[in-house]
Amino acid sequence: MNKESISRAVVKRLPRYHRYLGELMESGVERISSGDLSQRMNVTASQIRQDLNNFGGFGQQGYGYNVEYLYNEIGKILGVDKKHGMIIIGAGNLGQAIANYTNFEKRGFVVKGLFDKNEALYGKKVREIEVLPMDKLKEFIADNNIEIAALTLPKNEAVKVAEEIVEYGIKAIWNFAHTDLKLPKDIVIENVHLSESLMRLSYNLTRNHL
């Protein structure tokens, strides 16, 4: 029932608008024009207005945008107005880092479980979250209304585990493994490929200093 799909480029920018608006709110700014925001964010005012108008007219001529209202509206578009149950599979440093990062919780992403195949970690707690064995995955996902799984484990394991948890009803995968997952197309996959990020940095570093 969605009109027509929004371009990836626009979606990619939305969280950044959200962040800037949040900061403006914190510093007590009530209204902002696209021109003003464009300068702070280092983009064009035209782009801001075009982006927002994909979702509706949030501003008012002669006034600009109400910061708090726009923040909340973008929050709704991004789905951070609702709680999302999340688990982390792979309780190594990276998995623990994510489990510890309470800012995700503020945006509605609630880490409810941490899984690992290493028995030595069972019972260990990160904040209030206990490390559980992999054979508890099915039950846990069903019982705790888990939509999202962060995969912080080696690529071979990630591929297998991904297929498994999709069976169990996981709707979205936050993939930190260095591989592309092939899953049914209604499953949302968001990749965080750190080595690719580092290689882009390296490219720019190399080009800069010719």
Next chain:
Amino acid sequence: MNKESISRAVVKRLPRYHRYLGELMESGVERISSGDLSQRMNVTASQIRQDLNNFGGFGQQGYGYNVEYLYNEIGKILGVDKKHGMIIIGAGNLGQAIANYTNFEKRGFVVKGLFDKNEALYGKKVREIEVLPMDKLKEFIADNNIEIAALTLPKNEAVKVAEEIVEYGIKAIWNFAHTDLKLPKDIVIENVHLSESLMRLSYNLTRNHL
């Protein structure tokens, strides 16, 4: 002295080509055509050929591309044929996760130091890397030929530390803090904004299930 600059879109794809070619090499494949590679990577053959021809003609008509040769050439373009000295500032879970990830080392990114303001961590070692106090930064960067700093600390601290280390000669920043750094334009900044990534996931999850 560089001809004309390569578009961001192309640069973004290069590491992924590199990864696929590496995997092909591992499985003993010697040559590959753009058509074949395009199917594996789920992109068009035309795009692959266009992308590669930004940097030169690496293929041969009627044959395709030699996998190992192309892998190495893209490696050179990305600068992973050379060693790059790196430090990590912020020795929390995320900093330690990166320090522990030996795959970066394989691609030439050598983590030489780990810094934190928390005295309790001094002397602690992650692999062979010792946690050092912040007031050793200047000396360490100069003495160890450090080009890259990964910033894995809270945003307020990240902003200050970034300015400081640029003074000390850091050339590129791998920024994990949830803020945009404003630095001289010859400094390379590669952002990894995990909460923005999670919000994009959330957007797609929300749109999917209307």
Next chain:
DNA sequence: TAGATTGTTAATCGATTAACAATC
């Protein structure tokens, strides 16, 4: 040689920017 596949030019598509009428 004939077949395959590149390198590259041309055509298409999509995203960004500019411009301005609508309107608060």
Next chain:
DNA sequence: TAGATTGTTAATCGATTAACAATC
């Protein structure tokens, strides 16, 4: 009301895809 600034259409720019001659 006059000034400011949006929402939106039109113009430009850039990136992707298609097509094909060159050539191994």
